[in-house]
Amino acid sequence: MERINRSYIRKIRYAVQWSVFFMVIYAGVSFYFFVREIEHGAIPSVSRAPSVEGFMPIGALMALKLWVTEGIFDPLHPAALVIFLAAIVLAALLKKSFCGWICPVGTLSDAVWKAGGKVFGKNFTIPKYFDYPLRSIKYILTAFFLYIILIKMPAAQITGFLSKPYWKVADIKLLKFFTEMSTTTRIALVGLSGLSLFYKNFWCRYLCPYGGLLGLLSFISPVKIRRTSHCTQCGLCTKNCPSLLPVDKKESIRSPECTGCLTCVSYCPAKDALDISLAGGKAVKPEIFIAAVAAVFSGFILLARITGKWHSSITYGELYNLVPFIRSFSHP
Ligand code: SF4
Ligand code: SF4
Numbered sequence: 001m002e003r004i005n006r007s008y009i010r011k012i013r014y015a016v017q018w019s020v021f022f023m024v025i026y027a028g029v030s031f032y033f034f035v036r037e038i039e040h041g042a043i044p045s046v047s048r049a050p051s052v053e054g055f056m057p058i059g060a061l062m063a064l065k066l067w068v069t070e071g072i073f074d075p076l077h078p079a080a081l082v083i084f085l086a087a088i089v090l091a092a093l094l095k096k097s098f099c100g101w102i103c104p105v106g107t108l109s110d111a112v113w114k115a116g117g118k119v120f121g122k123n124f125t126i127p128k129y130f131d132y133p134l135r136s137i138k139y140i141l142t143a144f145f146l147y148i149i150l151i152k153m154p155a156a157q158i159t160g161f162l163s164k165p166y167w168k169v170a171d172i173k174l175l176k177f178f179t180e181m182s183t184t185t186r187i188a189l190v191g192l193s194g195l196s197l198f199y200k201n202f203w204c205r206y207l208c209p210y211g212g213l214l215g216l217l218s219f220i221s222p223v224k225i226r227r228t229s230h231c232t233q234c235g236l237c238t239k240n241c242p243s244l245l246p247v248d249k250k251e252s253i254r255s256p257e258c259t260g261c262l263t264c265v266s267y268c269p270a271k272d273a274l275d276i277s278l279a280g281g282k283a284v285k286p287e288i289f290i291a292a293v294a295a296v297f298s299g300f301i302l303l304a305r306i307t308g309k310w311h312s313s314i315t316y317g318e319l320y321n322l323v324p325f326i327r328s329f330s331h332p
Contacts, residue, residue, distance in 0.1 A: 001232050002271040009266035009286050013100075016294065017107040024104045027051045032179065035172050038319045050079035050310050052171055057210045059170055060084035061149050062158045069155045074162055075313040077171060082309060086300035087210070090293060091217035095224075095276075097293045099204060099211050100259030109201045110242065116197030124198045125244065134206045135257075142212035166329040168314055169322050176326070200242055205257070215256030222279050223289070225253040225264060230273040237264035237274055247274070260293075262286055 027049035037044040053060075056077060063074035063081040074081055087098040099106045117123045126134065149158075161167060177185065195202040204211050225247065227237075237247035243257040247264045260276065265286060268274040275283035304310040322329075 001230070001269075003269050004271045006266045006268070006286065009262050009290075012287075012290055013261060013263075013266075016101050016290070017110070020102050021104045021107045024051065024054075028175075031171070031175060035175055035323070038316065038323050041320060044316070048312065050312065051083070052174070053077045053080035053312075054083040055174055056080040056170060057084055057087075058145060058149070059162075059167065061145060062153070062161060065150055065153070066155060066158045066162065070159070072159070073309055076162065076168055077312060078304065078309045079312075082300055082304040086297050087214060088217055089300070090296050091214035092220050093222070093296065094289065094293055095218045095221045095258055095260030096211065096214045096256070097260040097289075098214055098297070100261035101290070101293050102297055103210075105208070106201070106204055106259070109196055109204055112193060112196040113198075113200045113202075113242075119197070123200050126199060137206055138209055138212035139216070141207070141209035142216065145209055146213070164329075165322055165325070168318065169326055169329060172319075172323065172326060173329070200244060205243070212256075218256055218258070218260075219254070223260070223276050223284060224279075225258060225260075225274065226277040226281060226283075227251055227274050228272055230270050232270050232273065234269060236267040236269065240264060240267045252277075260289070262289065 030046045031049045031052045034044045034046050034048050037046075057080070059077060060080040061084065063077070064084060066072050066074060067081065087102075090098045090102075113123055125131070166173070181189075192203055192207075199205070227247065227250065231248065233248060235248050238245070238249070241247055241264050242261060243255070243259060245253055245255055245258060245264075247253060262276060265274050265276060272283070276286065276289050277283045301310065
């Protein structure tokens with residue numbers, strides 16, 4: 001067997017993940033100061049960070065329906081829809097790579113289970129008979145949101161919702177969710193973090209409906225992890241797969257749990273044994289795959305900026321008027 005070392009893939013992945021993570025943290029912190037200045041009636045010294053809208057996927061799903069059915073691109077939180085579109089297009093083309101390379105929650109989740117592995121000497125696995133039903137939770141949540149928003153909710157109702165004060169300040173409400181955490185939220189976050197220490201990607205694997213949707217879309221992705229006859233059955237791919245997939249037992253990984261993280265490929269020591277490949281079996285160089293993920297995601301943001309669909313149309317004047325009453329706006 002000709003041996004290869006592709007550990008550089010992991011290094012690139014960590015660099016991409018943590019760069020995005022710190023950009024999101026920076027956006028969150030500047031958004032915090034922006035809101036604080038609005039609350040004090042001052043002219044903000046920092047601009048509003050549109051990327052925080054990436055944490056509003058349910059609103060983005062409604063905005064998507066409105067755009068498709070009525071041709072209206074939500075002007076209040078356009079970045080929410082842009083990031084959502086980028087994630088679903090990525091899933092359809094390049095597996096669940098949004099989860100594996102970009103999502104800051106995935107990055108944090110990765111860090112927590114790795115820390116847990118160091119502290120306890122290993123990560124634990126949930127027995128199969130619990131794992132399957134638990135994994136279905138995120139798909140049930142996905143189905144619920146798709147049914148309510150895409151089927152049950154008429155476009156007129158979505159228009160009504162998206163024009164309400166609640167939606168205008170939904171990003172600020174989201175910020176308050178973290179900065180003014182209720183006891184229930186604290187307990188839930190501590191519980192989830194604790195579980196993530198023991199179990200790899202607990203939130204992503206069992207609960208995240210966004211990941212559930214991207215996983216279902218990833219079925220149509222033309223690229224898959226494929227194993228060839230050069231495989232020596234060393235088992236390193238399976239051992240290191242963050243999604244606990246039996247890579248060394250399958251010829252190709254079709255699972256909606258595969259995030260296209262390329263960790264398996266990075267650990268495989270046998271040349272040409274494991275790659276991310278096109279439908280016909282042609283291997284795609286990891287660098288090309290990674291560049292494609294970055295190009296698609298940043299391409300959406302660039303296009304949105306160029307076409308004026310990145311920044312919210314909400315004026316400071318509207319925010320000064322709405323923010324004092326923010327606690328009275330509840331989800332309709
Ligand atoms: S199969 Fe490979 S690419 Fe897919 S999640 Fe597992 S390690 Fe990542
Ligand atoms: S495909 Fe998996 S089992 Fe086969 S050689 Fe590569 S790492 Fe080892």
